[in-house]
Amino acid sequence: MTAELRAAARHVDRRRFLTVTGAAAALAFAVNLPAAGAASAAELDARKITEDPFTLGVASGDPLPGSVLLWTRLAPSPYEPGGGLPRARVQVRWELAHDEAFTRIARRGHATAHPEFDHTVHVEAGGLAPGRPYYYRFRAGAWLSPVGRTRTAxxxxxxxxxxxxxxxxxxxxxxxxxxxxxxxxxxxxxxxxxxxxxxxxxxxxxxxxxxxxxxxxxxxxxxxxxxxxxxxxxxxxxxxxxxxxxxxxxxxxxxxxxxxxxxxxxxxxxxxxxxxxxxxxxxxxxxxxxxxxxxxxxxxxxxxxxxxxxxxxxxxxxxxxxxxxxxxxxxxxxxxxxxxxxxxxxxxxxxxxxxxxxxxxxxxxxxxxxxxxxxxxxxxxxxxxxxxxxxxxxxxxxxxxxxxxxxxxxxxxxxxxxxxxxxxxxxxxxxxxxxxxxxxxxxxxxxxxxxxxxxxxxxxxxxxxxxxxxxxxxxxxxxxxxxxxxxxxxxxxxxxxxxxxxxxxxxxxxxxxxxxxxxxxxxxxxxxxxxxxxxxx
Missing domain, CATH: 3.60.21.70 (Alkaline phosphatase D (PhoD))
Structure with missing residues (x-):
């Protein structure tokens, strides 16, 4: 690409950046969980999700002796803005087990996938035994995520x-x-x-x-x-x-x-x-x-x-x-x-x-x-x-x-x-x-x-x-x-x-x-x- 084309591309990107909506700018600087007004907005019944929302898989991270962070993101159409979901909350269930078949459950709970966070889920699963492996998964409506394997420190x-x-x-x-x-x-x-x-x-x-x-x-x-x-x-x-x-x-x-x-x-x-x-x-x-x-x-x-x-x-x-x-x-x-x-x-x-x-x-x-x-x-x-x-x-x-x-x-x-x-x-x-x-x-x-x-x-x-x-x-x-x-x-x-x-x-x-x-x-x-x-x- 020539220097002229690179400069033109930067100009287009800058113009696109400066004309981005005020809502997007506000999202970039918002720091806390959605305020009470936003949290009381519409909630999507997860049973109405008609395509697999777990297209981006699952992940875990930052292991501590008694806890680990579990992650997923709901995106039935991952290449679309918003992942193909409306701007509504979705309730997600999670499970942590001692075995891959989930016959011995160690912990389970619910989490909210907020649209303000692009329907990502961060679960700090605690009360775990140190230095051992666990298996985890998420559920949204009828959809079950892939199974992940993690370890505590x-x-x-x-x-x-x-x-x-x-x-x-x-x-x-x-x-x-x-x-x-x-x-x-x-x-x-x-x-x-x-x-x-x-x-x-x-x-x-x-x-x-x-x-x-x-x-x-x-x-x-x-x-x-x-x-x-x-x-x-x-x-x-x-x-x-x-x-x-x-x-x-x-x-x-x-x-x-x-x-x-x-x-x-x-x-x-x-x-x-x-x-x-x-x-x-x-x-x-x-x-x-x-x-x-x-x-x-x-x-x-x-x-x-x-x-x-x-x-x-x-x-x-x-x-x-x-x-x-x-x-x-x-x-x-x-x-x-x-x-x-x-x-x-x-x-x-x-x-x-x-x-x-x-x-x-x-x-x-x-x-x-x-x-x-x-x-x-x-x-x-x-x-x-x-x-x-x-x-x-x-x-x-x-x-x-x-x-x-x-x-x-x-x-x-x-x-x-x-x-x-x-x-x-x-x-x-x-x-x-x-x-x-x-x-x-x-x-x-x-x-x-x-x-x-x-x-x-x-x-x-x-x-x-x-x-x-x-x-x-x-x-x-x-x-x-x-x-x-x-x-x-x-x-x-x-x-x-x-x-x-x-x-x-x-x-x-x-x-x-x-x-x-x-x-x-x-x-x-x-x-x-x-x-x-x-x-x-």
Whole structure:
């Protein structure tokens, strides 16, 4: 697309954005459950729903020792605004059982699918036993949802011998099939950590981009960038109709955090990628944040307030692991030197620059002081380790990654040392490749002390098929001696934690532009408890 056409497209999107109805804008900024007047509006008898409303599947998330969050969304016509339902409340029943046949019910109840929340349902199912699996389902009228399987976390004081988790990120629908999720659904893991770019704001054509559909066509409203609340809601519906993604959600509880594309590419705090008025971008951000909460298995404390949403939070799995889930988008300083790969200098190295914001940084460091867990794991978005693009003195660094915020990174590493964190593992997404890094006390000195590990999960589909050795493989591996592994295929990361070690398996698929590809383990690494540093298995 030429620059003129891109500018014209932005103008059309901006005009469409500015002419969106006042009701949609109000929805974007509404924060609480519908007021009494709205709640007393019409209620739809669920028995009158004539088509399956559970087209988007089920999900669970944020497991605690005594509870788990259950999610679904009613959408008999998922590609239509409102999911094909009228603006009326729908009563939904839910059940949680000890067995897949639902002969031993653990908990059951009712929930309301409000039209103000696009008929999504968030159930915080409590009173559960810690550290055990459960099965769940929903019912609306005569319709029964697929069955999901979830797990509660172990008790905070429990001695845990093993924890298996997976990490995934970057699933551009238009770049290919979500085959990795089909394989991930079959893995035996306790939880899946999604590290951002759950959806992309870019247009998806009638053929599904590189999926190249020949048996159907997607509606024309997907073939534009997401800007309004309705746009984002419809885009989540498109993604969540994918059978492989639905299978992964039904198989495992997810712990989610966002990166940029859930809103807009490379935005930083309140600063948009493109030159639009700040108030216009904040309205877009509010719409994106609201749709994100609606469509993810997130608890009530994460429900947004206008253009703000507290996504950073902490989960504990017995004495074995503490997970501090970060948000490196909402509070960061604007990228230095105009973003992209740049030569570092005074602007990027300004000590005042922050990736997390001061409040989140204090929360993280204080949480480490009180942790006591064997492994302290930080699921977050962008590459944490230093990553020079070429060997020699004329290197550049990514201003969107932690390399653009080195003072912020140093405060984090110094805080980990001060808190006595011996086993630091950073989980990362964003870059559409698999990396394994040793985190160094001084990245300028390869012989300096190793203080932790960074494991980067490749994309589910973004970047299309990829290659085992991308074009810059030689430059990156020579320029960064602390980089222990680099692979450019699609897939996911599997991590096994025990009191004695952490093992990382980089699982990759051979292709995503055609469905049904096989999965293999491209490499495996282990880091020992109390002895940071990766070694191949």
């Amino acid at each position: 172990p008790h905070a004081a429990a001695r845990v011998g093993e924890l298996r988790l997976a990490a995934a990120s970057c699933q551009a629908y238009h770049d290919g099939y979500f085959t990795a999720y089909r394989h991930l659904a079959e893995e035996d893991v306790h939880a899946v950590f999604h590290l951002g770019d759950y959806l992309y704001e870019y247009a998806v054509d009638a053929a599904g981009g590189h999926r190249r559909y020949t048996d159907r066509q997607l509606p024309a409203h997907f073939n534009r960038e997401t800007v309004t609340l309705e746009d984002y809601r419809l885009r989540y519906a498109l993604y969540k109709t994918d059978g492989d993604l639905k299978a992964a959600h039904a198989a495992h509880p997810f712990v989610v955090t966002w990166d940029d594309h859930e809103t807009e590419n490379n935005y930083a705090g309140g600063t948009p990628e493109n030159d639009v008025p700040p108030e216009e971008f904040l309205l877009r951000r509010a719409a994106a944040y609201r749709a994100y909460w609606e469509n993810q298995p997130l608890r009530t404390p994460q429900r947004p307030t206008g253009a703000d949403m507290r996504l950073y939070r902490r989960l504990r799995f017995g004495d074995l692991a503490q997970f501090d889930i970060l948000d490196t988008r909402q509070y960061r300083s604007d990228q230095a030197y105009g973003d992209g790969w740049q030569t570092p200098g005074p602007e990027s190295e300004d000590p005042a620059r922050t990736m997390t914001g001061a409040e989140q940084e204090r929360w993280l460091l204080d949480g480490w002081k009180d942790s006591g867990a064997i492994w302290n794991v930080v699921p977050q978005q962008v590459t944490f380790a230093r990553r020079r693009n070429v060997p020699g003195p004329d290197f550049k660094l990514s201003m969107d990654a932690w390399d653009g915020y080195p003072a912020s990174r140093k405060r984090i590493l110094d805080g980990a040392q001060a808190a006595g964190v011996e086993n630091l593992v950073v989980l990362t997404g964003d870059v559409h490749v698999g990396y394994a890094f040793d985190l160094k006390a001084d990245f300028d000195d390869p012989a300096s002390r190793t203080v932790g590990t960074e494991l980067v999960a490749t994309s589910v589909s973004s970047g299309r098929d990829g290659a085992d050795k991308p074009a810059n493989w030689d430059n990156l591996t020579r320029a960064n001696p602390h980089l222990r592994f680099y692979n450019g295929r699609r897939g996911y990361l599997r991590v096994t934690l025990t009191p004695g070690h952490a093992r990382a398996d980089f699982r990759t698929v051979s292709a995503v532009t055609t469905p049904g590809a096989s999965v293999t383990t491209a490499a495996s690494f282990v880091t020992e408890s109390g002895n940071p540093g990766l070694r191949p298995v």
